[in-house]
Amino acid sequence: MTADRILDRLDQLARDATLEAAERWHARAEALDWIDRVWPVLAHDAEAGAAARAQALRQRLELADAMLHRRLRAAVRANHGPAVFRRWQQEAGLIDGEGYDALDELLAGVLRLADPGPDSRPLEPEMVFYQPTPARHALDMLVRSGVGPRDVLVDLGSGLGHVPMLASLCTGARAIGVEWQPSHADAARRAARRLKLERVEFLVQDARDADLSRGTVFFLYTPFLGTVLRDVLDALRREGMRRPIRVCTFGPCTRIVGDEAWLHTDGPTTADRVAVFRCVGQGSG
Ligand SMILES: C[S@@+](CC[C@H](N)C(=O)[O-])C[C@H]1O[C@@H](n2cnc3c(N)ncnc32)[C@H](O)[C@@H]1O
Numbered sequence: 001m002t003a004d005r006i007l008d009r010l011d012q013l014a015r016d017a018t019l020e021a022a023e024r025w026h027a028r029a030e031a032l033d034w035i036d037r038v039w040p041v042l043a044h045d046a047e048a049g050a051a052a053r054a055q056a057l058r059q060r061l062e063l064a065d066a067m068l069h070r071r072l073r074a075a076v077r078a079n080h081g082p083a084v085f086r087r088w089q090q091e092a093g094l095i096d097g098e099g100y101d102a103l104d105e106l107l108a109g110v111l112r113l114a115d116p117g118p119d120s121r122p123l124e125p126e127m128v129f130y131q132p133t134p135a136r137h138a139l140d141m142l143v144r145s146g147v148g149p150r151d152v153l154v155d156l157g158s159g160l161g162h163v164p165m166l167a168s169l170c171t172g173a174r175a176i177g178v179e180w181q182p183s184h185a186d187a188a189r190r191a192a193r194r195l196k197l198e199r200v201e202f203l204v205q206d207a208r209d210a211d212l213s214r215g216t217v218f219f220l221y222t223p224f225l226g227t228v229l230r231d232v233l234d235a236l237r238r239e240g241m242r243r244p245i246r247v248c249t250f251g252p253c254t255r256i257v258g259d260e261a262w263l264h265t266d267g268p269t270t271a272d273r274v275a276v277f278r279c280v281g282q283g284s285g
Contacts, residue, residue: 141250208235
């Protein structure tokens, strides 16, 4: 894009007062993204004052986002999470792919997820480092696995905890995060406390040692592979022999979980969609 076209677009965005409307968070995310992309041109090659105008626009958009996040946090604290959830779900957009989008930024702003910082405890071989499930996939998982207020969702390797928090605030389910990294679990606890999510807890534990007996829905965004995954799948199978459970997966572990003879699904089993498995004999998934 030439400097002239960038300046035209900047003027157009700066004149667009509707960008500050709460529901235009998607358009704001696009505009902020665009400013970041063209910043080198604005800062060095465009006319004097262009960078300052872009900076002022950035501040306006960020302020509108901050106000929306505050309003949504208040709605969640007042137990209106499911209504927020229906909106998000309608606006979630394209499902496929592992990339992040505006919904992830919105969710991070509402939950006030902290930067995880350096790991507080080294991962052992076969354990996978923190990476969050894109929000649209987490919402897709909640809908397709039918999580409801009577469920207990267990996120095995819960990182900063946005999946258990989302599950609880959206559906009223109880939710438990099991996480190897103490620093991640601490940050998750703080975020849940700020939102008054009383049905969410975070445990610092190796998933192999976790008590799985309370869970009805288990989520794994490829937190570990190899023998660690094997041990956890064996423990889940023992639970599945006692009572119906659902096992939801995302990422490369889906292929391995899909080979378990005690689980079946009628839905997608590609790595870039959440797969929802049920115990054999438990109906379709
Ligand atoms: C790919 S991230 C998934 C994070 C989260 N479930 C989500 O979907 O946003 C994997 C997480 O599993 C954790 N982890 C790895 N091995 C673990 C283990 N044996 N027990 C518990 N957590 C583990 C990592 O520290 C990391 O936070």
